[in-house]
Amino acid sequence: MADNGDDDNQYRIKEGDYVVLKRGEIFKAVQIQPRKKVIFEKQWIFLDNAVGQLYSTTFEILSGGNLKPNELKDSASPLDAVEAGTDNRNIVDDGKSQKLTRDDIEALKEKGLKGQDIIKKLVDNHATFGDKTEYSQVKYIKKKKKKYENTVMILKPSCRILAMMYHGREPGKICHLRYDTLAQMLTLANIHAGSKVLVFETCAGLVLGSIMERMGGYGSVIQMYPGGGPVRAGVESFGFPAHFHDTLHEFPICHVNALLAGTLDTSAKDPTAENTHEKQLNLAAEKEQNQPEAEEQGTPEEESMETNTGDDAGQDVEKMEKDKLKEAKAQVKKLRLEEKQRRLAATAALLKGRNADGLVIASRFHPCPVLLGLLKFLSPSRPFVVYSQYIEPLIECFKKLRECGGTVNLRLTDTWMRHYQVLPDRTHPLLLMSGGGGYLLSGTTVATDHSKPAGSKQAEEPAPKRQKLEDTEG
Amino acid sequence: MADNGDDDNQYRIKEGDYVVLKRGEIFKAVQIQPRKKVIFEKQWIFLDNAVGQLYSTTFEILSGGNLKPNELKDSASPLDAVEAGTDNRNIVDDGKSQKLTRDDIEALKEKGLKGQDIIKKLVDNHATFGDKTEYSQVKYIKKKKKKYENTVMILKPSCRILAMMYHGREPGKICHLRYDTLAQMLTLANIHAGSKVLVFETCAGLVLGSIMERMGGYGSVIQMYPGGGPVRAGVESFGFPAHFHDTLHEFPICHVNALLAGTLDTSAKDPTAENTHEKQLNLAAEKEQNQPEAEEQGTPEEESMETNTGDDAGQDVEKMEKDKLKEAKAQVKKLRLEEKQRRLAATAALLKGRNADGLVIASRFHPCPVLLGLLKFLSPSRPFVVYSQYIEPLIECFKKLRECGGTVNLRLTDTWMRHYQVLPDRTHPLLLMSGGGGYLLSGTTVATDHSKPAGSKQAEEPAPKRQKLEDTEG
Amino acid sequence: MSFVEYSDFIQDGDVAILYLSHNNVMPVKVQQGAQTQTRYGVIRHSTDLIGQRYGSKVTCSKGWFHVLHPTPELWTVALPHRTQILYTTDIAFITMMLELKPGSIVCESGTGSGSLSHAILRTIAPTGHLHTVEFHQQRAEKVAEEFKEHRVDHLVTVRNQDVCKDGFGVTGVADAVFLDIPSPWDAVGHAKVAMKKHGGRLCSFSPCIEQVQKTCEALQDQGFEDISTTEVLLREHDVRTVSLPLPDFGPDPETTEEATPAAAPNHASITLKTTTLPREMPGHTGYLTFATKPRT
Amino acid sequence: MSFVEYSDFIQDGDVAILYLSHNNVMPVKVQQGAQTQTRYGVIRHSTDLIGQRYGSKVTCSKGWFHVLHPTPELWTVALPHRTQILYTTDIAFITMMLELKPGSIVCESGTGSGSLSHAILRTIAPTGHLHTVEFHQQRAEKVAEEFKEHRVDHLVTVRNQDVCKDGFGVTGVADAVFLDIPSPWDAVGHAKVAMKKHGGRLCSFSPCIEQVQKTCEALQDQGFEDISTTEVLLREHDVRTVSLPLPDFGPDPETTEEATPAAAPNHASITLKTTTLPREMPGHTGYLTFATKPRT
Incomplete structure (x- = not known):
């Protein structure tokens, strides 16, 4: 494969790459590190052999956890094509339908039969498989696949894949933000290269990373973060080139009022003097970061260090990471605070123009308070979008924005997503669907008319089409 | 058709029948009355000629508004089968696609061509009809149908037809209750012959009528009504046989507390003595009945008279209705009050057992207060169902019921309904769908455990599967 | 007790429903002297059930629950699955759209586990009749037995035959026909034969769109009118109280009226009542195709 | 102004969006000396628009409105319909599922009214390229003109040809292909040719399920992987305040703690903030079929 002579190099898996493991609908983001054990679907894997292979290759997991490129594709398996009975009227379930015994299966495994082949054998030896309803067939195959399949595909990460991964694996970490909802957000906010975007998220960095992907390293992204430090595990997983991180800035929301009032002190101070305040912040951060990072990615503190420290401090950090000595940590903290202050000043400058x-x-x-507070930093005629898992807080946002003026084009929406099985004579929506994808409030800022009081009704939609706000008749 | 010799008689339209007019998806409930003008889709119609014909017959509307039984069926018209272009890429819209002029069409009409045939001609003479997208074709035919079709089908009323009619024509009158939601209610409440059902509705009587239909004249229905009198226009439209009305009782909710306390005075009094109280009630009724009755069905007062007065008073009422004299009205009021008091006593007796x-x-x-108040009249192990156009009040009901105990199997649901176009190579969901059908809270009563305080957590679901009521993590 | 008539007290021979928790219900045949094991401990029918009021609380060694009067809806949740079954949301819609009511004569195939059958019987009692056809012999026998136990057997005739070959076994009597079979198009003709001369309503339930397409074609060929296909899905909302923290924008040096209206300094939070939808829910049961048989 | 770059002030030659009200927006080509008639009165470009800030309020004789900077999303609402168009909900999902980002090379057919094209261009700028194929000549010319007016013409090549016969006019360059044509299965082979050797993503939009079935078959035949069909629908919630009257159960003679907790005597009512869904909403736009082209 190496002698294709085209630009394959950019598609090859390299050491240190952030990749996504895939089996069926299961995804997992990991970093390629030498002799590092990775758990995927209850199996130990070493990814070393993937290095040098092309992205999107399917690997067989050998005993011992090493990978071997597989000729068989992980895609639509021939099993899906088994003819389904559309009714199970002939089935008498006596528990004797499977003719292969446990021992038979073990023997097959020892003979080195691959998972997919074992399942095929199981299906072939199932007396009434063809009579099962499609639903039962799918359930059966899924169960067996989980048990016997031992292949994994290695993908290059993308917003699509990571959003699906988080939604499937750890929806609690991303406020149950469904990937189609994230898709709406990126479009409704008109995210594109060269713009200056404010982000406030507690979605493990997934939203932030998705925005950075869409900006392609052009423009600036300012992460407004609560507590002691920005959470960015999800951003790492995107595996962006280094220069993308130059476009990323952060600003603690606890300084928002000071910044708005023009009283924010961004001069570099002796960090020890700041200590008590920072300590408080860090405590708060620990409390608030009740979103543990992905298994392989260390503690939140290491995380933000990796991201926050520039090249200048990089070597020190590496050394200290190995030592993990308490004294060293204090030094890091000091460096971090200095760096933080420098960055704070830079970000404050970006925000000050409110543009x-x-x-x-x-x-x-x-x-509601987040939106009303941060909206002040936008130019007129710019889009904003707010996600919430619940509709009620967005109803409140909507009402408040109508009262305050300064926005038009307000919409409170959700999306409904349905997947289909498309197979000859067996086409139908999937039998399971996601319940809800959360709600979005979106709108566009406009210049506020200072000649009128902010609370004036005039600031809302033009009169002729004013929405009926009161309705007692229902 | 008359000499078929079978039991056709029960299927024949008779004078005085309540029927439903249908054209396409448009329904209208009317009563067959001699020489009575009826407006349907902006056309004047006389229904006299329908008398003696079979239900489900399609009639042509002749000039002058008289009906003539039609051989052509109203069903799937041959127009639907026109081959659609799936793209409109070849259309240049120059406003000259239709080759028939207005004069041509008038000429066709004068020649006595039927609406459907005119539309067929319009389609045939439309240069680019076949190139239009299906969506445009449907829109075009719909527009033309509305303009030129002049047939009407006469149907026997049913819960299905009336629920669809109200939802389509006057959703505001029935609190936007969608017919599939009504269907859920009837089933979730286990409505069936022989039971005793309490109904509180302000849906023009549609819900009440649907329940009566499902009870088939067996058992009893008690309408708990607010204000001065029960609203029942929708019940009339069902055209129930007279004996169905014997099973219908009503009780004003303003007496609920008195009944529960055992202080309700149901002895027949001199109605004039009650006058001030009744007057208040009537005033309230007029205020609250902001749901005007269907056009042909007179004022609410006449309405409830027709229903409330038994056979004994029937003739008097008829006479007075014609006179409409003020003095006569006073007399009616007196009779009505006496009758009301008698019926109140009878209904109170039905309710007193709380069974x-x-x-x-x-x-x-x-x-919320309605449910908590009326739930007291149910036996244990009986279903209840509450509809609301909005989810928030039902969330409150849910919480209150959990606090109070005495109910299990609580569910807060809504349904999502989608219609399909199924045509060769053009199968897809309809392009328009209903936004929402409202929300339902349903549950089952259980015996309250008087040894424990009503507010105790013990009264809720059994402990092992207690629902997680607090969730801060989201 | 009967599935078409309420009783107040549990009697020997009744079928009662133990309501253990949301979505966990268990039917029990009440028999003098019998015992039933539940996850909350043993219940003794003679003392714990017989003579008790429906809706009563039963306390066992490890917990308590309520005994409920059976309804077709509880039965749908409790019944032993011998096939895939129809659930209440579809059943409710089918019942309305077929215009079922006391006195209706209904044909059904297949009977399956009897989930829909019980709901039909409830609605057409006391004067209607259900003719239900089941291809599978054991299932036909089992469901007939259940109808007897549920005291609705006088309202139903179970036939063990192939509806596509042998039809419903009745002619010109049905007000409504329901089909839930793999190839409904093969039964449309038989449905027409079973229906009243004056006409009636038909419903066919199919999971796949290709089945719907063939069925619609057959219905049109057989002269059925008002053919329409609909899907109904239930969404169950989970009621919960959530607490949303308020952001801390820091001390507000200006304290103008405009600044951050709701921002609270001490990590305050707002509690609200809301609902969430389940992460996964039924996304499809089947397409419901309805049609009207005109007078023939 | 450009569709891929914000400006602060309106300039001669810009395309600005007049935001008149919800769902009523109007594009206007800004020209020194020109006038535009709106339902609120005439606006004079030289004084009312040029030099003004985007987002400003413009007051006319009969009312006022705001002038907005164009975005692909506003354009989708404002654009002159020459065909049925793709709307933002589908566009957003397509953009993510095709993995579009700055630098992506995309093929599209048909261009139609350019609704999706503008969204693609916004996302792939400044380094990507869109090859869009439109069968209809006038439409191809019109959309090319719009791309120029919107200052994105350097990012796009419009071809007026039949994609099913002639393909996209490029080979081995595309990261993503989008099809919105009556017979997408006829273009799947051409899509494959247009895509990068390493692979890429494809999306086909079709309103009818039969089109989806044929397309999925063609994709499978051509070796595409991860074929999946999805539908996305937007629900727009109407925020409103409603007042629900409380029932009057009459005077409560006992006034026990248990009785009618919230019943108020004088026809009081409770006001609450809620949302309703529109009576009618879009129920279907099309099925979106996605697939991955593997390395070939």
């Missing part, structure tokens, strides 16, 4: 091009909010905080 | 078999609520009132 951001977009605002995206997706957090476990009440969106 | 009703079901409770159905669908109103514009806040459902």
